[in-house]
Amino acid sequence: MSRxxxxxxxxxxxxxxxxxxxxxxxxxxLIMELMDRYGIVHDxxxxxxxxxxxxxxxxxxxxxxxxxxxxxxxxxxQQDEEKYWKFRNNDGTASSFMRHVISNRQVxxxxxxxxxxxxxxITIINDREAGPQVxxxxxxxxxxxxxxxxxxxxxxxxxxxSGNPGMAGKYGFR
Numbered sequence: 001m002s003r004x005x006x007x008x009x010x011x012x013x014x015x016x017x018x019x020x021x022x023x024x025x026x027x028x029x030l031i032m033e034l035m036d037r038y039g040i041v042h043d044x045x046x047x048x049x050x051x052x053x054x055x056x057x058x059x060x061x062x063x064x065x066x067x068x069x070x071x072x073x074x075x076x077x078q079q080d081e082e083k084y085w086k087f088r089n090n091d092g093t094a095s096s097f098m099r100h101v102i103s104n105r106q107v108x109x110x111x112x113x114x115x116x117x118x119x120x121x122i123t124i125i126n127d128r129e130a131g132p133q134v135x136x137x138x139x140x141x142x143x144x145x146x147x148x149x150x151x152x153x154x155x156x157x158x159x160x161x162s163g164n165p166g167m168a169g170k171y172g173f174r
Contacts, residue, residue, distance in 0.1 A: 027115070028107045031144050031151050035119050038153070039100035047077035055145055055152045062158040083172065097126045097171075098135070113146035114154075125167055135173075136163040 034053065041049050051073040054060075060067040067076055084096045100121050107117040119142075123135040143155040167173075 024109055027109060027146075027151070031107045031115055031117060032105045034144070034151050034153065035102050035105050035117070035140075035142075039102045039121070042080075042100050043096045043098060045077075047074045047081065050074070050077040053153055054156075055147055055154045058152070058154055058156070060153075060156045060158070063160070099124045099126070107144075115144040115151070117142050117144065125171060127167070127170075133167055134164060135167050135171075137161050 038053055041053060051070045054070070054073055056070050058067075058069065058073065060073070067073055080096075084098055089095050100123055103120050103122070105117065105119040107115055109115045119140050121138050121140055123138070125133050125135045127133045138161055139159045141157045141159065142153055144151050145154040146152070
């Protein structure tokens with residue numbers, strides 16, 4: 001009987017493992033989708049949509065600048081919209097002249113509702129005179145937390161690796 005119990009336990013464990021593996025794959029996919037959505041919402045979304053990508057107590061660090069919580073995130077997105085949404089689409093609607101291209105995404109689950117990851121971000125500016133120009137290359141180093149069943153960015157460190165000083169001066173990034 002004990003041999004049968006051991007076999008039954010092994011079969012149950014084997015049957016559960018694909019579900020556990022599928023759940024981990026799904027979570028990693030959802031976090032990578034969140035990373036991509038960040039780039040799109042940063043360029044096209046409303047300030048509230050931007051803040052909704054983060055936990056309510058999120059921290060975003062970029063050099064000496066630190067944003068803490070939802071209100072800081074909304075305020076920063078509003079400032080970015082006022083400063084950088086000067087581009088007019090063919091249909092006359094306003095848009096940001098920046099595009100954030102996310103790549104080389106890596107995600108590691110650290111717990112049932114926690115993860116960490118990183119990605120590269122290339123920021124491209126649509127310069128009306130010179131056309132699309134690479135403005136900067138950076139890296140995001142993140143911690144994620146699942147809140148009410150949804151993955152959110154809990155902590156982001158933005159590491160600027162290189163930039164275009166001429167474009168920074170021209171477009172007021174200094």
